[in-house]
Amino acid sequence: MIEAFDVCKSFRSGRGQVAALDHVSITIMKGRLFVVAGRSGSGKTTLLNCIGTLEKPETGRISCAGIDITHLSRRAAAKFRRKQTGFVFQSANLVSYLTVRENIALPLELNAWSNDARNRRVDALLDTVCLRGMGAAMPQELSGGETQRVAFARAIAHQPAILLADEPTASLDSATGRQLIQLMQALVRESACTLIAATHDPDLIAAASETLYLKDGRKVGQL
Amino acid sequence: MRFGFLIKTAWHYVRRSYRSTMVLGLMVFAAVGCLVFLSALAVGTNDAMIRNSVGLFSGHIAGVSLPSGTTPERLMVDGTAGVLIRNEAVANIGQPGGTRTETVRIIGVAPLEEKKLTALWKKTLAGRYLEPGQPEIYLSRPLAQNLRVSVGDGLQIKLESWPTATLFTVSGLYQTGVSQLDYGLAFCPAQVLPESGAAVSAAIFLKEGIAAEPVIKIYQQRFDSAHFLPWRKFMPDLKQLIDLNYVSMTIVMILVFGVVSLGIACAFVIFILKSMREFGILKAIGMRSSEIVMLIVLQVIMLTLTASLAGTAAGAGAVAWLSGTGIDLSSLTSHNPYFVVSGVIFPRLTPFSACLPAVMAVFFGALAAIWPSIFVIRKSAADILRSI
Numbered sequence A: 001m002i003e004a005f006d007v008c009k010s011f012r013s014g015r016g017q018v019a020a021l022d023h024v025s026i027t028i029m030k031g032r033l034f035v036v037a038g039r040s041g042s043g044k045t046t047l048l049n050c051i052g053t054l055e056k057p058e059t060g061r062i063s064c065a066g067i068d069i070t071h072l073s074r075r076a077a078a079k080f081r082r083k084q085t086g087f088v089f090q091s092a093n094l095v096s097y098l099t100v101r102e103n104i105a106l107p108l109e110l111n112a113w114s115n116d117a118r119n120r121r122v123d124a125l126l127d128t129v130c131l132r133g134m135g136a137a138m139p140q141e142l143s144g145g146e147t148q149r150v151a152f153a154r155a156i157a158h159q160p161a162i163l164l165a166d167e168p169t170a171s172l173d174s175a176t177g178r179q180l181i182q183l184m185q186a187l188v189r190e191s192a193c194t195l196i197a198a199t200h201d202p203d204l205i206a207a208a209s210e211t212l213y214l215k216d217g218r219k220v221g222q223l
Numbered sequence B: 001m002r003f004g005f006l007i008k009t010a011w012h013y014v015r016r017s018y019r020s021t022m023v024l025g026l027m028v029f030a031a032v033g034c035l036v037f038l039s040a041l042a043v044g045t046n047d048a049m050i051r052n053s054v055g056l057f058s059g060h061i062a063g064v065s066l067p068s069g070t071t072p073e074r075l076m077v078d079g080t081a082g083v084l085i086r087n088e089a090v091a092n093i094g095q096p097g098g099t100r101t102e103t104v105r106i107i108g109v110a111p112l113e114e115k116k117l118t119a120l121w122k123k124t125l126a127g128r129y130l131e132p133g134q135p136e137i138y139l140s141r142p143l144a145q146n147l148r149v150s151v152g153d154g155l156q157i158k159l160e161s162w163p164t165a166t167l168f169t170v171s172g173l174y175q176t177g178v179s180q181l182d183y184g185l186a187f188c189p190a191q192v193l194p195e196s197g198a199a200v201s202a203a204i205f206l207k208e209g210i211a212a213e214p215v216i217k218i219y220q221q222r223f224d225s226a227h228f229l230p231w232r233k234f235m236p237d238l239k240q241l242i243d244l245n246y247v248s249m250t251i252v253m254i255l256v257f258g259v260v261s262l263g264i265a266c267a268f269v270i271f272i273l274k275s276m277r278e279f280g281i282l283k284a285i286g287m288r289s290s291e292i293v294m295l296i297v298l299q300v301i302m303l304t305l306t307a308s309l310a311g312t313a314a315g316a317g318a319v320a321w322l323s324g325t326g327i328d329l330s331s332l333t334s335h336n337p338y339f340v341v342s343g344v345i346f347p348r349l350t351p352f353s354a355c356l357p358a359v360m361a362v363f364f365g366a367l368a369a370i371w372p373s374i375f376v377i378r379k380s381a382a383d384i385l386r387s388i
Ligand SMILES: Nc1ncnc2c1ncn2[C@@H]1O[C@H](COP(=O)(O)OP(=O)(O)OP(=O)(O)O)[C@@H](O)[C@H]1O
Pocket: A011, A012, A013, A018, A019, A020, A038, A039, A040, A041, A042, A043, A044, A045, A046, A047, A198, B383, B386
């Protein structure tokens, strides 16, 4: 279970102080597909980043499985990300100088999986995302949809407890997008992974078990 | 820290960033290669000056006050290439019946052996060098001019310890440009120089790369009343010049590398920051800061090490090629007393000159990695990813 309580985060920018998250509180049950929806600039990415310890909220508290993750040291935060989370970013997901295989293997390398286990896992993941035979390709040789599928495979490779996906379908056509949504639904069904996705995509919102609506950093609804 | 993984990842980056790796590598390669060659040239120049200076007459070690009857064999030890024994006495010389006389050190030499080991005879301007057993005298042109004699003229020699004057014939005239040799000295075959009262000295020549001091130590145990001096002591001017050469070579290296490394450093910063996005991703998926720094350092070291090893090899290749034929700089050295015999320079690689450029390249490369490393560590993954 992930709990965010009264989380605030603001940025100083050319426009002055911008409240990206304004007293947001949520509870996300384990094994759900939780969607954060809202207009551009409403704070979706910021919320995902705070949950993934990429950013620190100014006030408030976020806990994951009862552990406060807002006050982790840098090192502990890196460990939390390495072990517990997987990320799918909106774009620019893959390490450009590593092949598809090497990209998917990254979290496994960081978590010190053995060679054998790693190879087997990467093979299985390539099958899951229907990219068997593409292991040796470089990221720049992939289409947008293939890139997002590789990113998804990398994000779930080490079987994290939380998967954070920031507009995973935004750069895809609706058919390819639906394919990815199905993959995500299957993941949530088959493992106990909690999937938190930021999106404007109605298909993804429809697939969600729960949706949070944000506007100007404030929670305006939850379904 | 997973070293194998980091090395693999760094290697993929260096190898697959083909163009930037090539450009940067070429820069390091050229800088290191040039510096290796330049430093070998400086060493070769020093070698040539030493070879010229000691090879003219003095040898690497000068022995004085040796017991009379000392043979060259007594002075041959490990590391010596040859030994010349000389007798010397102070004498008044002048034309028979003439009014001009000069007080000189007259040195009795073994002409055939001298010709093998020294180059003074090559400096003959008129006449010829001495022949064994002949009552001949070989003197410098300035001295001959003072005495108003030329080749074939007779010269009377009167030693302090040997009151009757002896008549010698001038066999040849020389000039070296080295004032110690061109003024106050004259040579004759040792057999015709009366032995009584003559001091015995030795010129000892060492093999390439042999230090004088250990050899002197052996001699001092053998001859307790004699004195032995290395060339550094009796040619302090040459020693200073060589030290100066080394200092200026090191300064040039540091300056050249200072400038080059500034360029390299800037290029490296770009090389690293160009993959900022990748560092952001790696941070986001849980790579530790220490691992990221290690990754950056490994990337830089891999590139500089490979390029500078290749540069060292290329520089060493050029040195090897030219050390056979030598570089003829006679036109630049013909009036220089430190190059009296030959102006050909044979570049030589010493461990120091071979390693320093590569070490400096790696050092400055690693230095250049500091700023981007700090930058990558300080910036949060969210900031990095958002800024792309
Ligand atoms: N580093 C930053 N500096 C200044 N302002 C920022 C920074 N990061 C985010 N913001 C601002 O915070 C607000 C929320 O940004 P956020 O990226 O979370 O929105 P979003 O909902 O993900 O938008 P989008 O759908 O366009 O991705 C925006 O107004 C944005 O301009």
